[in-house]
Amino acid sequence: MKKVIEVSGLTKRFGHFTAVDHITFDVKEGEIFGFLGANGAGKTTAMQMLCGISKPTAGSGTVAGFDIIRENERIKCNIGYMSQRFSLYEDLKVWENIRLFGGIYNLSGKVIERKTEELLERLDFREERSTLVKYLPLGWKQKLAFSVAIIHDPDIVFLDEPTGGVDPAMRRQFWEMIYEAADRGITVFVTTHYMDEAEYCNRVSIMVDGRIDALDTPEALRSQYNATSMDEVFRQLARKASRSE
């Protein structure tokens, strides 16, 4: 099976501090890959290297078929990215946000028009077409942000805590959107602090002190750590951390 992410010995040091410490892993096409770790374990730094916005100190790899060191600009065109903090322009209307991100990803006016209709239809958002994004409830914003992040049909989408602060019902709706995207062949790379969501991933990695200390299917991790839930697996691993955030 094609690999969408393939990295080896990826390392990032800031002065004497090693934020990411020789991580090696791959992510297969169409996979939902959960990237877990405590606050400060190095997840964000690792993601920044994978997205081509931070140069690794050592190591190598490819994302969406492009070299993370030499072709980082091309990576940016072939991935989608959504974070909890910033994804949409609050002072633009729903359709304007779609138009803007379509434009950024070089889609033609015609394609953007078609995509806008499809997207509003699928999200049942037609009545909100001209609503300013700041007036949408958080859960709606997150659904729109996700749709906008994959408007250019990227090979892979990076989701950085997409459901932080989102209520249980809306979280489940959001995950059903993730399943649909994965069914359409988009690889999903996702971080979360909700351990029930870790169970929805095909495979999960857990970072501790900059290293990947565990990587497998949720089922295999549960049996390896003799745990009844991913929450227990996470606690066992995080307890080993020596680095205090």
Next chain:
Amino acid sequence: MIEVTDLRKSYGRQGKTLAIDGISFTAGEGEIFGVIGPDGAGKSTLFRILASLILPDSGKALLNGHDVVNDYRKIRQIIGYMPERFSLYQDLSVEENLQFFATLFHTTIEENYHLISDIYRQIEPFKKRRAGALSGGMKQKLALSCALIHKPEILILDEPTTGVDPVSRKEFWDMLQRLKAQGIIILVSTAYMDEARQCSRIALMQGGSFIATDTPQGIIDSYREILWSVEGSRITALLYTLRQLPGVKSCFAFGERLHITVREELHLEELKQELVGQGFDDLRIAPIKPTIEDCFMAIDNQ
């Protein structure tokens, strides 16, 4: 004591958006009162009114006898408030932020160190670091320290653990339990149902109203649906198939299994045979007791 009577607040032209629609409740000393609800239910608006930051349209709210509108100066002395967004000074260090808040309330870090020592000790090794450079868990610990440094009688915490990892969340809640034991009243909102379980009482909020207020166990006991857990291979396909069946009222993923609510006339064996007929194998179906999260989903589904 928090005493809220028929509080109302609307926004926009001619009060078009009703944010708080007649809320009444009380919370007493040594209670952790949790407010649980979907996004946009009005939780933050309610907390801002109680923190004296915005005015209600009508109704009354007293915090330890002081009115949130008329006695707002007193209110601000007796409450500690942690807003939803991190709102400390990013360019000040950990220690400078804490000192700043202590000074505002005419106290010192030394005088009230005992209140925050449990939590502040964990971030003290980084006291020279800029607050903006802290990770999520550390920011929350600093924000709580700053909200506590003037020895408040009532703590108002708006989703304090959003973005915080499971281990740090547990530490944070252990801290809240200790503060509760010291007699501080804690009002908290959360999207994590394991945290809702740790509250003395919770209110389920929707569309600006409290639709149920009880102990977590009381909320669970009043659950009326027939709830089964379903496990099997091809879980995503199973989820969509179950939703199509007439006897199934709702179906949601809960970790590695599915929780379904069903109509009375549906028998377990019947469902199993139906699913086997549709090509699913390795099925395990069993009645289960609801969790707080099931209660929440049932309300949201109405």
